Amino acid sequence: MTDVDLDIATLHGSLGDRALSSMNFLNQIASEYPDAISFAAGRPYEGFYDPEHLHHYLRLFRAHLEHDLGYDEREVTRALFQYGRTKGIINDLVARQLATDEQIIADPESIVVTVGCQEALFLVLRALRATADDVVLAPVPTYVGLTGAARLADLPVHPVRTTGAGLDLDDLVAGLYALRAAGRRPRAIYVTPDFANPTGVSMTVADRHRLLDIADREDVLLLEDNAYGLLADDRLPTLKSLDRHARVVYLGSFAKTGLPGARVGFAIADQKVTGGGIFADELSKIKSMLTVNTPPVAQAVIGGRLLAGGGSLVAANEREIAVYRANLRQVLDGLARRFSGDVSWNTPTGGFFVTLTVPFRADDGMLAHSARVHGVLWTPMHHFYGGTGGFHELRLSCSVLTHEAIEVGLDRLAKFFEEIS
Numbered sequence: 001m002t003d004v005d006l007d008i009a010t011l012h013g014s015l016g017d018r019a020l021s022s023m024n025f026l027n028q029i030a031s032e033y034p035d036a037i038s039f040a041a042g043r044p045y046e047g048f049y050d051p052e053h054l055h056h057y058l059r060l061f062r063a064h065l066e067h068d069l070g071y072d073e074r075e076v077t078r079a080l081f082q083y084g085r086t087k088g089i090i091n092d093l094v095a096r097q098l099a100t101d102e103q104i105i106a107d108p109e110s111i112v113v114t115v116g117c118q119e120a121l122f123l124v125l126r127a128l129r130a131t132a133d134d135v136v137l138a139p140v141p142t143y144v145g146l147t148g149a150a151r152l153a154d155l156p157v158h159p160v161r162t163t164g165a166g167l168d169l170d171d172l173v174a175g176l177y178a179l180r181a182a183g184r185r186p187r188a189i190y191v192t193p194d195f196a197n198p199t200g201v202s203m204t205v206a207d208r209h210r211l212l213d214i215a216d217r218e219d220v221l222l223l224e225d226n227a228y229g230l231l232a233d234d235r236l237p238t239l240k241s242l243d244r245h246a247r248v249v250y251l252g253s254f255a256k257t258g259l260p261g262a263r264v265g266f267a268i269a270d271q272k273v274t275g276g277g278i279f280a281d282e283l284s285k286i287k288s289m290l291t292v293n294t295p296p297v298a299q300a301v302i303g304g305r306l307l308a309g310g311g312s313l314v315a316a317n318e319r320e321i322a323v324y325r326a327n328l329r330q331v332l333d334g335l336a337r338r339f340s341g342d343v344s345w346n347t348p349t350g351g352f353f354v355t356l357t358v359p360f361r362a363d364d365g366m367l368a369h370s371a372r373v374h375g376v377l378w379t380p381m382h383h384f385y386g387g388t389g390g391f392h393e394l395r396l397s398c399s400v401l402t403h404e405a406i407e408v409g410l411d412r413l414a415k416f417f418e419e420i421s
Contacts, residue, residue, distance in 0.1 A: 012152075019147040022383040025364065033371040037409035039396040040377040042197060042352050044256050045323045046400060057304025058297075064093075064307055084296040086284045088113025090303040094252075094266055096311045101230060103241045104250065110270035110280045112287060113294045117227060117253035117265030118145050123283045123290070124223060124249055124267060125153040128187040136223075137175055138190040139167050141384035143197045143225065146190050157386075158186070164346065166203035167191060169210055176218050188221040188249070193239055194229035195351025198384045198395045202349065208239055215247040221271070227253045230314055231324050232350035246271045249279070256352075257313040257320075258305045262298040324352065327398040327406060334410040343417065352399040355381060360420045362394040374419075376412035 014020055026040055058080075065071040065079055079089060088094075091108035098104040114120040128134065132154075138146055140159035150157045158175055161168040172189065179186050191211070193203040203211070215222050224239045240250040250268040258264065269279035287293075309316025331354055335345055342359040360366065362380050371377050379397070381390035398406065 014148075014151040017148070017151045018383070018387045019144050019151055022144045022148075026379065026383075029364075029367060029371055030377060033375070033377065036371045036375045036377045037401070037405050037412060038377040039398070039401070039409055039413070040379045041400055042397045043400045044260060045320050047323070047402070048319055054301055057301045057308060060304035060307040061090075061300040064303065080296055080300055082296070084293050084299070086288045086293050087111070087280065088266070088294055088299060089296055090299045090306070093303050093306045093311070097306050097313055098252075098268070100312045101314050102238050104238065104268070106250075106268045107270065110268055110278055112267050112269065112280050112283045113299060114265045114267060114287065115291050115294050116255065116263045117225065117251050118149065119287070119291060120251050120265050120267035120283075121146060121223070121225070122149040122152060123286050124188070124251070124269070125150050125155050126286055127279070127282055128221070129153045129155040131185070133183060133185045134187050135179055135184050136188050136190060137172065137179075137186060137220075139192075139196070140386075141198055141381060141390055142190065143192065144383055146225075147386055155187075158184075159386075160189075162199065162201070164201060165207060166193065166196065166201050167207070167211065169207060169214065172211075173214060173218075176214075176220070186218070186220050188223050189215065190223045190225065191239070192225045192227070194226060194232070194236065195348055195353070197227070197351075198353055198379065198381060199355050200346060200348030200351050200353035202236065202351075205236055208237065208242060212239060212242060212244075212247060216245055220247075222248045223251060224248050225251045227256050228351040230257050230317065231321050231352075233321070233325065234349075240268065254302050254305070254313075257317050258302050262301050264294060264298050264302045324350070324399060326403075327401060328352075328354070330403065330406050331396060331398040331410070334406065338410055338414040339417065342421070352397050354396045354398065356394050356396065358392055358394060358417070361391050363391055366420070370413075370416045374412045374416040376409050376416060378413070 030038060062076055065076045090113060091111045094111050095106050095108045098106050135156045135158050136150055137158045137160050139162045147157055158179060160175055161171040176186050193208060195202055222239055226238055229238060240248045253265040267283060269283055271279040273279055273282060332347055345354055345356045364380055367380055379395040381393035381395055384390060
């Protein structure tokens, strides 16, 4: 009897896709060079974490169940220890936070609490993919999680050009017309209006209104991914808060504003479905066969975090927002002191990311060399282009680093550039 040797050709085609290898590759490089200063990780700042907060959040959520919802001891125990309903157990608190921070009025029943925003994204794409003619549109470069999730859902991604202010709306309209002329059916447009990953750019208010008008006219949904929108001083209105015709499916995450280790996200899917019900009900059907439910203990921790901030994540993240603002300014000022000429970069007003254009090929091999020889990590932008471009661009993330680490890291980056150039 011989061991089984699986043929990759007999497995799902997505397993050969670059997008599905990107995150694992970047994690592997980071683990191989643990002493390197990392501008690669898009993680939230860790300086204010305290394990005691977990107990505090759980106690707050338990008190919420008892005093606000009237649960008795048996019901509290069941809520925390059992599976719980598929849509989630903190929907009321999520709805309260959205109304407080984003002026989004959402029925708690239109919210599906998910295992991270990544599951929310997959659920929506899986539900929208009905035939081989269906397609989703997305900016290029774009978040690799969108590309990977769409590949798993067998939903092709049509690229849309980007500008210094996000989606090129003229190219978007041209793409919609071209797809329909070719017999394809555009189902949705994926967009991150605020501090997009990887570019860090944000859409203007005028473009947000125009995008909503395009979605209405062309009868497509907008998938708004808003992981970073709360982390700014001068926040712009979300697409969902401007939405008057249920065109927007809102994808939210507590990874950057709550606790990434809890792995809790959500989708607002308030679109009506023919025959009664709403889109959130359909997403919950898929979720029930994928993850059954989002762990109640993880939800309880996030629920307590929301309660600790009085229902506002902006208020709960005041210290973190100050760190991100200072770190971004430090990185931009540090780049200006160290580089000129054939190295250029954009200047986001918030978020975690800055993108650089460089005169050398910034691929995975060059990243490994940078980590091994110079002790500094960054992210090759070609991962966000699906391997079809971006080979002279790299992304710097400034979110998790201290002031001292940023200075040392930029010095190392300058020495690396000097060697390569």
